[in-house]
Amino acid sequence: MIVAIDGPAGAGKSTIALNVAQELGFQLIDTGAIYRTVGLKATQMGLDINDGPACAQLAADLDFEFKIVDGKNHIICNGETLGQEIRTPDMSRAASIVSAHPEVRQALLNIQRELGRARDSVLEGRDIGTVVFPDADVKVFLTASDTERAQRRVLQLGEQGAAANYEDILADIRERDARDSSRSAAPLKQADDAVAIDSTEFGIDEVVAKVVSLVPGR
Numbered sequence: 001m002i003v004a005i006d007g008p009a010g011a012g013k014s015t016i017a018l019n020v021a022q023e024l025g026f027q028l029i030d031t032g033a034i035y036r037t038v039g040l041k042a043t044q045m046g047l048d049i050n051d052g053p054a055c056a057q058l059a060a061d062l063d064f065e066f067k068i069v070d071g072k073n074h075i076i077c078n079g080e081t082l083g084q085e086i087r088t089p090d091m092s093r094a095a096s097i098v099s100a101h102p103e104v105r106q107a108l109l110n111i112q113r114e115l116g117r118a119r120d121s122v123l124e125g126r127d128i129g130t131v132v133f134p135d136a137d138v139k140v141f142l143t144a145s146d147t148e149r150a151q152r153r154v155l156q157l158g159e160q161g162a163a164a165n166y167e168d169i170l171a172d173i174r175e176r177d178a179r180d181s182s183r184s185a186a187p188l189k190q191a192d193d194a195v196a197i198d199s200t201e202f203g204i205d206e207v208v209a210k211v212v213s214l215v216p217g218r
């Protein structure tokens with residue numbers, strides 16, 4: 001069983017996907033974390049993140065696993081559990097850049113499919129319902145306005161004690177949206193048969209219940 005949850009950065013995908021995966025007892029494949037890890041490893045190795053073929057070669061050689069422990073989803077790359085180091089603003093940019101290379105997307109396509117076929121899975125990303133699993137059992141496209149997403153991000157950073165400037169964050173979100181939607185390889189777009197949910201209109205529990213209710217047999 002494959003549940004695909006796509007949408008732009010900051011629409012609440014991670015929270016919704018984690019809750020859905022826990023409720024269903026499925027693994028959660030955070031595909032953004034995979035792109036972030038490729039960006040991190042490339043940076044650590046001194047590779048040029050603008051070099052598509054080199055980044056694709058690296059991506060193909062990495063091994064990924066996901067595990068939910070104590071209510072948190074962890075990405076494990078080559079046996080090493082990664083944490084906040086893939087969530088820095090630099091790694092958000094690096095992930096956005098490496099993910100625009102068609103060679104990288106191709107290399108990660110098989111990896112994502114193998115991971116998803118191994119177990120019942122929730123996959124969150126941008127192109128799960130359109131490219132990675134076009135036959136997914138459930139497809140959800142989660143949205144929220146860019147201003148709402150920027151406000152949430154400011155609150156989240158504030159809770160972490162980090163300084164956050166609303167205008168900078170909004171500009172950053174708009175820049176990433178534009179890059180993710182305009183790239184030629186698997187741009188961010190809603191699958192024709194995806195159910196669109198605007199997370200601005202509903203609470204987390206309501207969205208989770210709605211997604212779970214779409215799963216056959218639920």
Ligand code: DC
Pocket residue numbers: 009031032033035036092095096097099100124125126127128176180
């Ligand atoms: O969801 P996220 O912010 O962790 O994603 C990081 C970057 O990776 C983001 O710029 C979009 C890209 N991405 C992608 O192109 N395709 C996916 N399936 C998931 C993420």
